[in-house]
Amino acid sequence: MAARLTRLHHIALNVSNADKVSSDLVFKFKFRLFAARLIDGAKQLAFRKGAAVFIVNEAPSRSSGVRMNENLHITDSQPRDPPLVHVGKHSHGKCLYDFSAHYPVDTVNNVCFEVEDVERSCTALRQLGCDFMVPPTTVHDDCGYVTYSVVKSIVGNVLHTLIDRTKYRGSFLPGFDGVGNDLSVPETDTSCPITHFDHITYVCPKNTTHQVMRWYEKLFGFQRFFIDSDENVDEGFVINQEGIGLRLTAMEYWKCSKAGITLPSVDKNEPDCKFVIAESLSEQGRNQVDTFLEQHGAPGIQHIGLYTNNIVSTAHAMADAGVQFFSPPQAYYTQVGKRQEIEEAGHNPQMLAKHGILLDLSREPSSPPASSENRGYLLQVFTKPIFAEDTFFLELIERRGAKGFGEGNIRALWRSVQAHMEKQEGDSQGEESHKTVQTSQY
Numbered sequence: 001m002a003a004r005l006t007r008l009h010h011i012a013l014n015v016s017n018a019d020k021v022s023s024d025l026v027f028k029f030k031f032r033l034f035a036a037r038l039i040d041g042a043k044q045l046a047f048r049k050g051a052a053v054f055i056v057n058e059a060p061s062r063s064s065g066v067r068m069n070e071n072l073h074i075t076d077s078q079p080r081d082p083p084l085v086h087v088g089k090h091s092h093g094k095c096l097y098d099f100s101a102h103y104p105v106d107t108v109n110n111v112c113f114e115v116e117d118v119e120r121s122c123t124a125l126r127q128l129g130c131d132f133m134v135p136p137t138t139v140h141d142d143c144g145y146v147t148y149s150v151v152k153s154i155v156g157n158v159l160h161t162l163i164d165r166t167k168y169r170g171s172f173l174p175g176f177d178g179v180g181n182d183l184s185v186p187e188t189d190t191s192c193p194i195t196h197f198d199h200i201t202y203v204c205p206k207n208t209t210h211q212v213m214r215w216y217e218k219l220f221g222f223q224r225f226f227i228d229s230d231e232n233v234d235e236g237f238v239i240n241q242e243g244i245g246l247r248l249t250a251m252e253y254w255k256c257s258k259a260g261i262t263l264p265s266v267d268k269n270e271p272d273c274k275f276v277i278a279e280s281l282s283e284q285g286r287n288q289v290d291t292f293l294e295q296h297g298a299p300g301i302q303h304i305g306l307y308t309n310n311i312v313s314t315a316h317a318m319a320d321a322g323v324q325f326f327s328p329p330q331a332y333y334t335q336v337g338k339r340q341e342i343e344e345a346g347h348n349p350q351m352l353a354k355h356g357i358l359l360d361l362s363r364e365p366s367s368p369p370a371s372s373e374n375r376g377y378l379l380q381v382f383t384k385p386i387f388a389e390d391t392f393f394l395e396l397i398e399r400r401g402a403k404g405f406g407e408g409n410i411r412a413l414w415r416s417v418q419a420h421m422e423k424q425e426g427d428s429q430g431e432e433s434h435k436t437v438q439t440s441q442y
Contacts, residue, residue: 143170327356360406376401
């Protein structure tokens, strides 16, 4: 590997209306605004829930002429001494820790990793032909120094900020002002016990998964992670029947894959995050992966899994706040064996059905057979899209001894999303034919 990643620091959203997205994150998804950078030409807002941190960047308009960090964009591959930038409260610099020209739709465009040494990592990445949007740059304020660089990934508009904040003693990053309570104060909201990002899912064009996997393995040391015990090493996890055409392949960047996902411990502040690549198998006809590629205009991040210790409580609190979830047909909860599985896991089928929560017993690769009483299980539910387009959404996930992703859940989630999009398409066609305006679902 060229760059040694230590942890996922934050995920950035690039949107046209930061106030709208910020309001949803706070009031619907129960995140807390804890830091902000509001200056001419840039609005950056940071939100936290457990170890999960989103930065919302308001995208500059086409007419403003403002581009994030455009003065730092380089095209040559020669190492340079990192420029030193002071970012005080009255600094008029552009958007920090990111790079993004105007994008036609709202998008999740940056996954930021902490690294051991930004300059050394960038030197190694340059030698592998990696494209840099922002060269190594050091910013500082009264609390210390942070060095970062922005790398272009192989997936559409996805960027990776590499950051070293070991010499910074502030609560977040230079240039941001704290908002509300200090980060050392525990969160009081126990109704939504979200602890961290569980996984990030990319949507990519057909037959590009292996190229993406090789890029992340070569540059960042990612390793293959098997989603299900039936997964084919070369083909990935394929569901190509009953109207579903989907290929999923997963990778991870941490070095303790044998231990599975663990929650924060004394010697490890945050667990690491899996990356999943989704491809459409077009033989089954147009589907949600194709819709993403069309409406997003390029490969990119389709959804992010938020880990919760109590998915029932979390989904209930979010639904009360206005979050809409995809729901499978009611028959899912009454099919042969499913009700028994749910009850044996200690859950009420009616309670799960209320918010469309799915439960699947795990079938971990290389694990011995186990009865339903002692096997791990997985609980999942998808929100409906949070942007205007059918592109990005969030997932709630709770793991009880399951490290992968349940096949039954994948099938049910796929069908529920597909049914929603087909209804949306039908409504849109109805509007055109009858010249009527119908109320949007979200």
